[in-house]
Amino acid sequence: MKKIAFLSLLILGASCSQVKQQPTKPAPINVMSFNIRYDNPEDSLDNWKFRKDRAANAVRFYDVDVLGTQEVLHNQLEDLKQRLPEYGVVGVGREDGKEKGEYSALWYKKNRFDLLDSGYFWLSETPEVPGSKGWDGACERIASWAKLKDKTSGKEFFALNTHLDHVGVVARREGISLMLDRVNQLSGGLPVIVTGDFNSEPESDVIKHVTDPANPEHLTDARLASPVVYGPAWSFHDFGKIPYQHRPLIDYVFVRNGFDVLRYGVLAETENEAFLSDHAPVLVTVE
Template sequence: MKKIYLMLLPFLAAACSSQGGQQTAVQIDAPVNVMTFNVRYDNPNDSLNNWNYRKDRVANAIRFYDADIVGTQEVLHNQMEDLRQRLPGYESIGVGREDGKEVGEYSALWYRKDRFTEKESGWFWLSETPEVVGSKGWDGACERIATWAKLQDRLTGKELFVMNTHLDHVGVAARREGVKLLLDKIQELGGSHPVILTGDFNAEPESNVIRQVTDTTNPEHLTDARTVADLVYGPNWTFHDFGSIPYGHRERIDYIFVKNGLEVLKYGILAETEGDAYLSDHAPVLVSVK
């Protein structure tokens, strides 16, 4: 019996090794879930849609959908603090767009600390002087900011370049020049890394703004994740103004763009409610990439 046991040991070791290899392969192949989410700034005039009533729903949605990376827009400092308390497994990157510290809206990035290591990060303003704190660009109505990070996947050791922003809602030149600056900065900072760009672009897919982002004649172009996803779920709109806009007039103005070899497995617009209660005046967008 002892001899038989000794003879079996190599086979058992091989079997265990094979199973371990399969588990590692599954982990290495694990997709990355990316969300873009305009959470709506904390506006006292929003009545029952005010942030105080929504903050738990917003945090729970991020956690429920297992978002590994989240680009958020319109986040004021008190909202950042609320989300940090409710998302202890996430690290945040970003500053207020007015003073480069805590004043004004953040276009903050969030990432799961158990999945990624932050290698580099930063931010710049969408203006003629992107390094000048609080600078307003071109014909823009507001200061606009972009936040970026190089994140190393703990499972694969590979790095992703992620950027998040919110384009101006008024300035035509501000959106056009803002896109050009974003693409230039992605090329400069991201290089050959797989790239993810999230944000509220205040423009529909057929607009000149989005065509500028996805123009294949420009070597710096990106791809709208929805157009290349293996599976698409949900409506074709993201902005609903807490349900007040009729369905036929709602617009898709929130995007996730990809570049440099990322495969988009799933794309969804999460237009759900809890009864009459909304997550935000925008529906978040979620993609799964590999």
């Protein structure tokens, strides 16, 4: 009888050991692209000082793991850091590579991910030159990137956030080519997430170039890959001033190399008719 009990304990111990050795399944990742609108004193009641608490609360409420933000001035970066202390952030001001001008700031949950590497480059003919303006662009444009490692599963991935020019046709086209090349070089074959305001609609040559399957560097639009799509087919509304039927979709989340898209939504919510920004955030869950 003692022999049987001893053998049972050995078997149970072996089975427990096998369970412990099984790799942890990666949890889904909530990704948001959010143009927060720069702090413009002419925005009246839509000014940042009236929106900053709601914007930060939206990030927390939707339990965002990776957040790509655009049009972030330094004071707005500090406001968000204060309200979102659980997030690390990558990015610099696009005008001088320090604190001047808008950031394309990339945020990540510090308790979930380790930051393995990070950087930034300008969308220009001289990507490493701080403040360089590209081609026919009206503004300096910058991309921020990070390699992240999930602390639980050990899985690594590459994330990039950017904001394409709103005027320069050549700047958008060349900026996209540069971005795709850099994603290919920097990601090292890891799964990829790209967020941003691309100032281009889905049928534009810019987005078609990003998603062109004939290009080995192409990315997949999360909206088209998702089994669940929620919200409107637009993201920019200019604080509701653009007629509903004319509002464009210009904010995106793209994926590559093994990310499955579980859901996609455009969060066109208001509080007492007040928007979070002049853009609606795009929220995607990937695995």
